[in-house]
Amino acid sequence: xxxxxxxxxxxxxxxxxxxxxxxxxxxxxxxxxxxxxxxxxxxxxxxxxxxxxxxxxxxxxxxxxxxxxxxxxxxxxxxxxxxxxxxxxxxxxxxxxxxxxxxxxxxxxxxxxxxxxxxxxxxxxxxxxxxxxxxxxxxxxxxxxxxxxxxxxxxxxxxxxxxxxxxxxxxxxxxxxxxxxxxxxxxxxxxxxxxxxxxxxxxxxxxxxxxxxxxxxxxxxxxxxxxxxxxxxxxxxxxxxxxxxxxxxxxxxxxxxxxxxxxxxxxxxxxxxxxxxxxxxxxxxxxxxxxxxxxxxxxxxxxxxxxxxxxxxxxxxxxxxxxxxxxxxxxxxxxxxxxxxxxxxxxxxxxxxxxxxxxxxxxxxxxxxxxxxxxxxxxxxxxxxxxxxxxxxxxxxxxxxxxxxxxxxxxxxxxxxxxxxxxxxxxxxxxxxxxxxxxxxxxxxxxxxxxxxxxxxxxxxxxxxxxxxxxxxxxxxxxxxxxxxxxxxxxxxxxxxxxxxxxxxxxxxxxxxxxxxxxxxxxxxxxxxxxxxxxxxxxxxxxxxxxxxxxxxxxxxxxxxxxxxxxxxxxxxxxxxxxxxxxxxxxxxxxxxxxxxxxxxxxxxxxxxxxxxxxxxxxxxxxxxxxxxxxxxxxxxxxxxxxxxxxxxxxx
Amino acid sequence: xxxxxxxxxxxxxxxxxxxxxxxxxxxxxxxxxxxxxxxxxxxxxxxxxxxxxxxxxxxxxxxxxxxxxxxxxxxxxxxxxxxxxxxxxxxxxxxxxxxxxxxxxxxxxxxxxxxxxxxxxxxxxxxxxxxxxxxxxxxxxxxxxxxxxxxxxxxxxxxxxxxxxxxxxxxxxxxxxxxxxxxxxxxxxxxxxxxxxxxxxxxxxxxxxxxxxxxxxxxxxxxxxxxxxxxxxxxxxxxxxxxxxxxxxxxxxxxxxxxxxxxxxxxxxxx
Numbered sequence: 001x002x003x004x005x006x007x008x009x010x011x012x013x014x015x016x017x018x019x020x021x022x023x024x025x026x027x028x029x030x031x032x033x034x035x036x037x038x039x040x041x042x043x044x045x046x047x048x049x050x051x052x053x054x055x056x057x058x059x060x061x062x063x064x065x066x067x068x069x070x071x072x073x074x075x076x077x078x079x080x081x082x083x084x085x086x087x088x089x090x091x092x093x094x095x096x097x098x099x100x101x102x103x104x105x106x107x108x109x110x111x112x113x114x115x116x117x118x119x120x121x122x123x124x125x126x127x128x129x130x131x132x133x134x135x136x137x138x139x140x141x142x143x144x145x146x147x148x149x150x151x152x153x154x155x156x157x158x159x160x161x162x163x164x165x166x167x168x169x170x171x172x173x174x175x176x177x178x179x180x181x182x183x184x185x186x187x188x189x190x191x192x193x194x195x196x197x198x199x200x201x202x203x204x205x206x207x208x209x210x211x212x213x214x215x216x217x218x219x220x221x222x223x224x225x226x227x228x229x230x231x232x233x234x235x236x237x238x239x240x241x242x243x244x245x246x247x248x249x250x251x252x253x254x255x256x257x258x259x260x261x262x263x264x265x266x267x268x269x270x271x272x273x274x275x276x277x278x279x280x281x282x283x284x285x286x287x288x289x290x291x292x293x294x295x296x297x298x299x300x301x302x303x304x305x306x307x308x309x310x311x312x313x314x315x316x317x318x319x320x321x322x323x324x325x326x327x328x329x330x331x332x333x334x335x336x337x338x339x340x341x342x343x344x345x346x347x348x349x350x351x352x353x354x355x356x357x358x359x360x361x362x363x364x365x366x367x368x369x370x371x372x373x374x375x376x377x378x379x380x381x382x383x384x385x386x387x388x389x390x391x392x393x394x395x396x397x398x399x400x401x402x403x404x405x406x407x408x409x410x411x412x413x414x415x416x417x418x419x420x421x422x423x424x425x426x427x428x429x430x431x432x433x434x435x436x437x438x439x440x441x442x443x444x445x446x447x448x449x450x451x452x453x454x455x456x457x458x459x460x461x462x463x464x465x466x467x468x469x470x471x472x473x474x475x476x477x478x479x480x481x482x483x484x485x486x487x488x489x490x491x492x493x494x495x496x497x498x499x500x501x502x503x504x505x506x507x508x509x510x511x512x513x514x515x516x517x518x519x520x521x522x523x524x525x526x527x528x529x530x531x532x533x534x535x536x537x538x539x540x541x542x543x544x545x546x547x548x549x550x551x552x553x554x555x556x557x558x559x560x561x562x563x564x565x566x567x568x569x570x571x572x573x574x575x576x577x578x579x580x581x582x583x584x585x586x587x588x589x590x591x592x593x594x595x596x597x598x599x600x601x602x603x604x605x606x607x608x609x610x611x612x613x614x615x616x617x618x619x620x621x622x623x624x625x626x627x628x629x630x631x632x633x634x635x636x637x638x639x640x641x642x643x644x645x646x647x648x649x650x651x652x
Numbered sequence: 653x654x655x656x657x658x659x660x661x662x663x664x665x666x667x668x669x670x671x672x673x674x675x676x677x678x679x680x681x682x683x684x685x686x687x688x689x690x691x692x693x694x695x696x697x698x699x700x701x702x703x704x705x706x707x708x709x710x711x712x713x714x715x716x717x718x719x720x721x722x723x724x725x726x727x728x729x730x731x732x733x734x735x736x737x738x739x740x741x742x743x744x745x746x747x748x749x750x751x752x753x754x755x756x757x758x759x760x761x762x763x764x765x766x767x768x769x770x771x772x773x774x775x776x777x778x779x780x781x782x783x784x785x786x787x788x789x790x791x792x793x794x795x796x797x798x799x800x801x802x803x804x805x806x807x808x809x810x811x812x813x814x815x816x817x818x819x820x821x822x823x824x825x826x827x828x829x830x831x832x833x834x835x836x837x838x839x840x841x842x843x844x845x846x847x848x849x850x851x852x853x854x855x856x857x858x859x860x861x862x863x864x865x866x867x868x869x870x871x872x873x874x875x876x877x878x879x880x881x882x883x884x885x886x887x888x889x890x891x892x893x894x895x896x897x898x899x900x901x902x903x904x905x906x907x908x909x910x911x912x913x914x915x916x917x918x919x920x921x922x923x
Binding site (some may be wrong): 030031032033142143145146257258260261264 | 663664764797798801802804805806808810811813864867868
């Protein structure tokens with residue numbers, strides 16, 4: 001923490017404008033062409049916006065909600081907000097008006113900066129439920145021309161007014177900026193929360209800058225790196241990658257043209273530093289697999305041969321282990337002919353550092369990317385830690401751990417198995433919620449992760465088993481770790497989502513969601529006709545296929561002395577996809593166990609009372625907020641259960 | 653109604669004077685009278701619908717406006733001037749663009765190229781210059797591409813920019829057709845059954861785009877449509893045709909209350 005290091009994001013921006021002035025800071029594809037802003041241009045844009053906000057009467061400590069897809073102007077809005085001593089609060093853009101109302105009201109936002117008409121409409125719909133909102137600023141004017149503009153402003157106009165009034169407002173801006181310290185709030189992020197209302201996590205400049213500095217050094221990130229900003233701006237990861245680390249190191253943030261063009265833009269940019277949740281990597285691999293299955297026999301044969309070699313040699317090369325000259329040569333040749341073009345098609349051709357986190361990733365999926373020579377690693381993080389708790393150093397990458405403690409982070413595992421950490425990134429508090437703050441962070445700064453895990457003695461790597469509160473006991477006292485089992489199930493491309501039950505019950509059962517793309521493709525190839533998701537889900541042959549997957553998972557569980565009790569005895573395939581709009585998943589697509597348990601109580605009962613099938617009606621919410629009902633008769637299937645093999649050696 | 657009066661709709665759009673006027677149009681194919689003595693006008697900035705049961709002569713009327721058919725009797729007035737018989741390409745130069753009932757795109761070409769063809773009437777460089785991408789042709793292409801990209805952005809088809817049209821689903825093809833027509837920057841846009849064969853969601857999307865085009869670019873739109881619900885929702889005025897005759901003309905509410913229209917659509921009991 002050298003004293004000359006900038007102490008805030010706006011200060012880092014000034015430094016970058018001096019140091020990397022002519023380098024690209026932001027790119028956005030618009031009207032089919034990548035538009036570029038240098039650090040110098042960015043500093044100018046941010047200054048204009050900050051002056052404009054002052055002209056609108058923004059006060060110190062005001063909360064400014066920012067809602068929209070990843071666009072440079074919205075990132076600038078966040079920094080401009082910090083520059084005038086206010087606090088940016090990015091929100092999830094797919095949040096429905098109700099969720100938005102709660103957050104806007106909770107932080108008392110006076111300003112909302114919205115990406116487009118859709119977001120403006122939601123804020124207007126919230127209306128009286130968030131009385132604090134005084135001004136709405138919007139980026140894309142389309143469709144908004146005829147709205148009442150008494151409290152509505154185009155962001156470009158605000159910036160222009162700021163520029164026009166710079167003589168008058170400059171002194172005030174200077175004064176405000178000088179007041180921002182290392183301990184001022186940098187950003188407030190609402191956690192999606194698997195239970196209860198979202199909590200506002202307050203992160204200081206110290207949290208963000210220290211974390212960005214440490215993690216950038218860990219992976220040797222540098223000016224000249226490229227990232228694609230496509231994950232929700234409200235998520236702490238995007239804030240760290242696209243603002244924290246980008247401003248610390250001076251690398252370039254690229255914003256895709258629209259949500260539907262992310263894959264094309266990824267290819268065009270070819271990022272060198274990339275983050276994606278496991279489901280994105282799964283999806284990509286599924287796409288590759290499906291397309292290879294449709295390819296000619298010669299291509300299939302070549303691909304299979306090349307991948308066999310890659311799986312054997314690729315990861316060892318990445319980890320710097322010794323590989324024979326002949327294998328090296330063959331890998332290099334295949335790289336020119338097959339891996340290279342494939343990586344390029346996926347947009348992963350230039351990756352130096354790639355991360356995945358948030359959920360467990362299937363070992364096959366992980367190995368696939370590693371074997372192609374993509375340096376994909378895992379990290380473990382939380383909003384409360386400004387992301388980084390543990391991460392995998394180059395050369396020590398495995399699919400079943402989440403790595404060693406990140407630089408500056410201390411780890412400990414409590415008696416109960418819950419993991420605790422302490423770091424410079426640890427959040428200041430939950431906004432207006434001292435009880436929760438006290439319940440999560442103790443006086444010495446240790447934070448409970450809520451996850452159960454253990455540290456491997458020989459390697460020092462952390463392994464996470466499950467959410468601490470989800471880890472329970474079966475009726476006979478055997479250990480029950482639902483997520484561990486769910487992850488094993490979800491590693492099958494045919495299974496999109498699984499929810500396992502069993503706490504205080506005699507045995508385990510599961511709800512399964514099939515993956516429409518993978519199973520649909522399989523159905524097409526095996527001449528199976530279906531008209532809807534529901535019909536496909538209820539097909540006996542699909543049941544048989546899923547049944548096999550469950551049986552395989554049961555066999556691997558039987559080998560595990562601790563978790564052999566978690567074998568799934570009965571399951572059913574749900575008639576609808578679990579959806580965040582119905583409250584069944586969080587916005588980051590994590591299963592909300594309690595809600596599912598309540599909502600589908602009838603199905604759960606049927607899994608345990610010996611029924612063969614059950615009729616059910618479920619309420620669904622459409623994207624526009626309307627509600628409807630779907631009904632179905634679901635079959636309950638029995639799965640093959642394996643006898644525990646390792647019971648006798650479980651002497652611990 | 654006064655010819656030059658400027659009115660404002662309840663949703664705040666401005667409707668100007670008469671842009672196009674059809675006077676006593678009669679169209680015959682041999683002995684068949686497809687259109688009998690029909691007169692109506694289209695005002696600047698409005699969404700004007702022509703509806704009617706199958707075979708009422710709607711498409712023929714659109715074809716007369718676009719210059720494809722020349723009526724045996726009657727006059728077509730455009731911007732206060734009587735229009736002499738014209739070829740479709742000459743009509744296009746006047747600023748009238750259209751889409752077709754059964755999609756007429758170039759299947760093998762990408763969406764971008766298809767939309768670019770809509771700019772043809774605005775290009776002056778010759779075949780040679782374009783082939784060599786040299787001098788004036790180069791500047792012209794860049795300028796036209798920029799215009800086309802704005803339309804691609806407007807209609808939210810960025811993700812299929814480079815996709816060959818043949819690979820697109822029906823609803824998207826319709827949207828590409830609209831994009832191509834818009835690329836001509838028409839002052840009058842003719843849409844021939846823009847929502848035929850679409851599902852409810854696609855219809856809603858298309859309705860929104862039609863309203864947005866009218867709102868954002870101030871384009872006058874004349875459309876033929878089967879779906880009464882959609883027409884009544886988005887049009888300012890409606891002409892109703894039946895067996896080649898005009899049986900109603902007015903705002904959606906007026907048309908809805910018109911007994912002849914109700915009879916034509918629901919059938920009449922013959923005693």
